[in-house]
Amino acid sequence: MEIAIGPLPTNWGKEKILDYYRKVAAHPGINRAYVGEIACTKRDILDPRLFTEIQDLLKGAGKEVILSTHVLPTNEGDVNKSRALMEEAHQIEVNNVGIFNVWLKEFREKPLTLGPYFNVYNPQSAKFLLKYKIRRIVFPVDISVNTMEKMCEEVDVPFEVVTYGNFPIAFSWRCYTARAFGKLRRDCGFKCYEVKNLPHATLEGEPLFMINGPAVYNAKTYCLVSYLKGFQEMGVASIRIETIPENVVEVADIFKALIEREISPAQAEKKLASLSEYGLDTRYFTGREKRLTCSTS
Amino acid sequence: MEISKKVELRMPAGTLAGLKEAVENGADAVYVGFRTPTNARNFPGLNFSREELKKGVEFAHRRGKKIYVTVNTYPQMGELDGCYKSVQDAYSIGADAIIVSDLSVLEFVRNNFPDFPIHLSVLASACNAQAIEFYKREFGIKSVTLPRVMHLDEIRELRALTSVELEIFAYGVLCINCEGRCYLSPYLTGVSNNTYGMCSSSDFVVFNWKDSRLEVRLNGHLLNVLEPEEVFSYPTPCKSRYYNLLLNPVSADRQGVGYPMQFPMPLNILPILPDVIRSGVDALKIEGRQRSRAYVRTTGRIFRRAIDAYYAHPDSFTLREAWLKRLSSLFGSEEIVIGCYVEK
Secondary structure, X not given: OXXXXXXXXXXXXXXXXXXXXXXXXXXXXXXXXXXXXXOOOOOOOOOHHHHHHHHHHHHHOOOEEEEEOOOOOOOHHHHHHHXXXXXXXXXXXXXXXXHXXXXXXXXXXXXXXXXXXXXXXXXXXXXXXXXXXXOEEEOOOOOOHHHHHHHHHHOOOOEEEEEEEOOEEEEEOOOHHHHHOOOOOOOXXXXXXXXXXXXXXXXXXXXXXXXXXXXXXXXXXXXXXXXXHHHHHXXXXXXXXXXXXXXXXXXXXXXXXXXXXXXXXXXXXXXXXXXXXXXXXXXXXXXXXXXXXXXXX | OOOOOOOEEEEEOOOHHHXXXXXXXXXXXXXXXXXXXXXXXXXXXXXXXXXXXXXXXXXXHHOOOEEEEEEOOOOOOOOHHXXXXXXXXXXXXXXXXXXXXXXXXXXXXXXXXXXXXXXXXXXXXXXOHHHHHHHHHHHOOOEEEOOOOOOHHHHHHHHHHOOOXXXXXXXXXXXXXXXXXXXXXXXXXXXXXXHHOOOOOHHHEEEEEEOOEEEEEEOOEEEEEXXXXXXXXXXXXXXXXXXEOOOXXXXXXXXXXXXXXXXXXXXXXXXXXXXXXXXXXXXXXXXXXXXXXXXXXXXXXXXXXXXXXXXXXXXHOOOOHHHHHHHHHHXXXXXXXOOOOOOO
């Protein structure tokens, strides 16, 4: 089972981004890195030159590199931003049907991954898309285990599961970070470069979300280590770790050890919990399963 | 300016009685769903049986109005057959179009009912000309509901690039996150709204009076605490109160808590109606299949009047205060939002 690293959550600045990918390049357990910005079409974390530099760095270290593209490009200018990066990329991940259409017409020779926000929820949809020679499909984050199993069984394409991390669970036109500082997206002043993830808690103080630009993230760290064996058995090809800049090496080490059965899921969970600011959240998945098999209260 | 075809007013109905209200109060078309997890308003006590839809279609057709049927969730294992069956039923009953988002359902409609007009659901999140081109080429979609993420300038740009009918949301509850790409509700409840058609399902909502205030919880998570006089809105994770922990630490008096995503106010485009129509959209959608007959009647009448008033005198359209006042009574809120149509 392969390990992939998700795309960039925010603009850490060129040096920190490069430093991060140097660590990824040096890590023997990471097979693949998604590189790109998916949430905000304004902040341009990557220009084609920086992307190419990162792509070369990772390729040189034997990693697969995939450009991740925007979820909500709402005009031609936005689409062209993705197009300019797609020109440089060896492989592409799409999270929007419009960008998929651009790939179909202009970049079809480049291997394509359908990202977690492309919304492939059933085997028939996956089969429909396979006629375009898709390289890989990442399951949506709210898909059920039963469906995953069925898709692995019926559809002849490698599947990937988001297994760990803090990642967008909502996308808006509104910049929530700008809103937190009384600004509009139009003149956001790129506050997201300064404050990164803004944690939000319920009125009882339960940390629930983090806000970053136009995306809302889960606050507790999503962690499906206890499902890993099940994923392996159903034939999932790879797991995806959503990026944490400070501890990508430690997290990848833990998953590598877990896949190779050097540590148990409980041990992995304990180690991962110590790395997560607001603790782990394993309920996301579990809750869904419960709801699917039991009647509601 | 030259005015072509009038914009179509597409009204919601959750019941047969609501459908009749819509037809008699200004709708050009009414959109409805079956009583199953095949559509994005799968609420208890709502929606249509096959028989009810049949009556609804007859009622609407006799009055020259159209009925569109939503089969717009993303089915997983166990739901696919239900979606296919709903498409078949809608077609055989004589619905005028089917509203769809999932690729397998789109393919099913195109392969089996090639003359059944397809409206691409808002849940498909088709927010650019390339996306619409794909769905038109592959499935021959007739209309697309634009997700509420687009500025009027972007809609004008889109208008010039596609011949597909463009429908936008004109009134009702505002999804501030892009429909079809929002996983907040499953994050808190474990139930995928994309699949089951229930955002913030009432199965998980609990109201509780505590110290003369109303506590609202979703699957145990406290979404809001309301004073008795505060405006009530159905609780969803996006229209709830939170601490921004960076700016406001948790405190006994709840200093600084706010609505970091969206205030619970309705979307209402009436103040910008002329600009909306001139942007070239083909249809205006009123949100709210879950709402009352009175809601359908009021929104229908007012939007009908406003649209007709615009076409009667496009250059001297004036917004009537009385319209806004009557609409505001529906949400108990004088305040409205116009989403990102004018400003992002």
